[in-house]
Amino acid sequence: EADIYQTPRYLVIGTGKKITLECSQTMGHDKMYWYQQDPGMELHLIHYSYGVNSTEKGDLSSESTVSRIRTEHFPLTLESARPSHTSQYLCASSPTGIGSPLHFGNGTRLTVT
Amino acid sequence: GNSVTQMEGPVTLSEEAFLTINCTYTATGYPSLFWYVQYPGEGLQLLLKATKADDKGSNKGFEATYRKETTSFHLEKGSVQVSDSAVYFCALSGEAGTALIFGKGTTLSVSS
Numbered sequence: 001e002a003d004i005y006q007t008p009r010y011l012v013i014g015t016g017k018k019i020t021l022e023c024s025q026t027m028g029h030d031k032m033y034w035y036q037q038d039p040g041m042e043l044h045l046i047h048y049s050y051g052v053n054s055t056e057k058g059d060l061s062s063e064s065t066v067s068r069i070r071t072e073h074f075p076l077t078l079e080s081a082r083p084s085h086t087s088q089y090l091c092a093s094s095p096t097g098i099g100s101p102l103h104f105g106n107g108t109r110l111t112v113t
Numbered sequence: 114g115n116s117v118t119q120m121e122g123p124v125t126l127s128e129e130a131f132l133t134i135n136c137t138y139t140a141t142g143y144p145s146l147f148w149y150v151q152y153p154g155e156g157l158q159l160l161l162k163a164t165k166a167d168d169k170g171s172n173k174g175f176e177a178t179y180r181k182e183t184t185s186f187h188l189e190k191g192s193v194q195v196s197d198s199a200v201y202f203c204a205l206s207g208e209a210g211t212a213l214i215f216g217k218g219t220t221l222s223v224s225s
Contacts (some may be wrong), residue, residue, distance in 0.1 A: 006156075033212055041151075041200050041218040048212050058212065090156055098210040099145035099164035104156035 003027050006091050006105035013081055014113055021076045021108045023091035029103070030096045032074040036060060037088040037107070049074060050096075081112045115140040119203045119216035126193055126223050134188040134219050136177075136203035144205040146170075146179050146186040147213065151200045160188075160201070193223045 004025040013019055025032065034047040035058075045058030049068040063085070064078050074093075078085055088109050092102040120135040138144065145164045149157040161170030166181035175190045186203060203216040 031212075035215075041220070043202065043215040043218075045212050045214075059214075092157075096210070098208065099162065099206065100210065101147060101159045101162055102157075102213055104149075104158070106154075106156045 004091060004093055004103050004105040006089075006108050008108060009106065010109050010111075012111045012113065015080075015082055017081050019078050019081055019110070021089055021091075021110070023074045023076070023105060024072050025074075025093040025103070026072065027093060027095070027103065028071065029093035030071065031094045031100075032068065033092045033094075033102065034058075034064075034066060034074070034076050035090045035092065036062065037090055043090070047076065081110075083112045086110060086112050115144065115205060115207055115211075115214050117203050117205055117214055117216040119201075119219055122200075122218070122220040124219060124221045126221070128195055128223055128225050129192045130223075132188070132190040132193045132197075132221070134201055134203075134221070136186045136188065136216060138184050138186065138203075138205050140184075140205055140207060142208040143181070144207050145210075146177070147204040147206070148175070148177055148186070148188050149202040149204060149215075151202065151218070153199075157202065193221070195223050195225050197221060198223045 007022045044060035046062040047066040091105045094100045147162045148160040161172045163170040163179035169178045204213045
């Protein structure tokens with residue numbers, strides 16, 4: 001049973017629109033992450049946060065931005081969507097501690113037309 | 114930097130066959146190692162993990178042993194089922210508990 005929730009599951013939107021992908025977790029985890037998953041299934045870290053008011057960019061450059069105002073909430077925003085943003089976006093969280101596994105949401109599949 | 118290399122797929126097996134998916138890593142010190150599974154249309158689920166050398170992680174008939182000498186964490190299952198069809202990811206987290214780095218994933222297809 002998922003304790004980390006992503007909405008929407010699917011989103012089809014036109015070029016130039018602003019979108020926000022929501023991610024919430026009920027486990028009280030300090031660490032949260034956004035991964036982008038390409039059609040070949042490879043996962044790329046695009047943003048992470050180790051606590052409230054802390055955000056960092058990941059290994060893959062992304063035009064998206066994130067915020068972490070509350071522990072449980074880690075939304076991702078695209079100011080102006082483009083077809084190149086079409087992808088699956090996976091949110092995850094983990095407790096602090098070496099060796100702690102990530103808990104993933106079911107993802108948001110974004111299509112920009 | 115840290116990296117994970119896992120065998121290319123797809124892997125196609127008959128039910129009850131033996132499964133091995135190879136995974137090797139590059140990292141300084143003693144990373145934590147993980148296997149995740151992703152079923153169609155879902156997020157990733159933790160399958161098993163190992164946090165120190167010679168540890169064996171196991172779950173649902175799957176096993177993997179953390180081999181420091183060969184920098185490997187190969188996934189094995191003695192008898193696969195159709196329901197095991199999914200994408201499997203090997204991953205590591207650095208000593209400082211850094212964000213997971215994933216391999217490219219291996220698609221497993223099991224037929225009856």
